[in-house]
Amino acid sequence: MRLLFLAVLRPHTGNAVTAERVRVHLEAAGHVCILKDAFDFESPSEIANLITAEKCEAALGLHLYRAGRLLQGHRVPFGIIFGGTDLNEDVNQGEKNKVMGKVLEEARFAVAFTETMRETAHVQWPHAKGKIYVQSQGITTTPNAAFNWNTFLQRAEINQSADTLHVFLLICGLRQVKDPLYLVDAFSEWHQEEPSVYMVIVGPEVDPVFTREVKAKVQRAAGVRQMGEMAQEDLHAAMKSCFAVVNSSVSEGMSAAILEAMHLEVPVLARNIPGNAAVVKHEVTGLLFADPQEFVQLGKRLISDPALEKEIVANGKEYVRMHHSWRVERDTYQRLLRKLEGSLEG
Structure with missing residues (x-):
């Protein structure tokens, strides 16, 4: 046909x-x-x-x-x-x-x-x-085996040893519904307390006017970086290397980035909206936050509690296997x- x-x-x-x-x-x-x-x-x-x-x-x-x-x-x-x-x-x-x-x-x-x-x-x-x-x-994922995490960090102008870093990856096209600036101020304050934490926003520049706003804000924000779109295989490799994947959207149908992170055994922190809550069960397959302050609290908790990280990663992987x-x-x-x-x- x-x-x-x-x-x-x-x-x-x-x-x-x-x-x-x-x-x-x-x-x-x-x-x-x-x-x-x-x-x-x-x-x-x-x-x-x-x-x-x-x-x-x-x-x-x-x-x-x-x-x-x-x-x-x-x-x-x-x-x-x-x-x-x-x-x-x-x-x-x-x-x-x-x-x-x-x-x-x-x-x-x-x-x-x-x-x-x-x-x-x-x-x-x-x-x-x-x-x-x-x-x-x-969901399927195809990380690029040749991807170099240190090169990625250099491109993001993060000049610290990868061993000491906790990089939170926010994957989204630069448009208002994805709300990439939602966490910037709170994250920047956290970075000034703990210089090992960084947030990197990765995605295509969909809305030119809004992109200028995002870039201007990020340039002034300590610990926050913005990069352009990446090939899917490279993005999957970056996800696998980062500490956690973040979603801060105002609305979602079903976030492929969240599901891909679960499949790659990477922790997920997602804004508590219906589309995200449909796939992320709080403290089971990921962590849901209601506001930027709660995001920082949960991020700190995830860093300090390896047992929690291990549990939600295992549960997320199994959830994707069973339902996606x-x-x-x-x-x-x-x-x-x-x-x-x-x-x-x-």
Whole structure:
């Protein structure tokens, strides 16, 4: 089957990584998957032309609003995958909410990453009950064996012995929803008390105006560094070498960085928001903080309590193994695609 897959494809973002992983799943089942960036199109008519030109028989969209609105009204059956923005932000905007409801009416199936996301969708669009499936993101990691941690530290202008450091890695694109500045002041104060702790913000410069704000703030903050995006294999290697991975987002669908850290046996400290709390159980698979001061308290505790670190690392690894299997994710998407094939046969 020739399948149009429409997603938001900013390089090295969670959406792009998820889309590429799902594409590989579908092509492994023998489908031809034509992956396109939703931001390259403005109207359903452009998608109609693409469907005709590429001879697509079905479609899949990642993001109910951003991709789904472009897939309506065509002759091909389609499925949809919820993005975090759909249920954390767009659902609160009347017109977008209405559009997403209509997309769900037409979609043959929809996929939510968590049970909480599915329940939220059921409340908003009761007519969609029965067609929303839960499939957590499958996780694999591929650290670059040639990666050099000391070189990374030099690039980050951290001139201390790696043996004495505790580096907290905040992985995010520089945009406001990721809130990379949330912990900067509190962390800087901590660094002045304990010079061995550093926070390094790593990720693409998504919002140019906000990026300037982040860089200006970081330049004035002791113990905080900011670096650009990294290839995924290098990022995984950096995660494996750091002391802990941090998430300070205002909202999340499901953070791949958190799950990758768990898979790599690295402690996670995450802001206590619904998307993070759905995958991080406090003091079991990671640590959840409500404010910057609690983050510092938990960071100090993690450094001083190796037994706690060992426990949450082991639990996190097991959680990912049990609930975020790459193989189960592949089976789910291949099975759902058969629903679209069935529509064609019907």
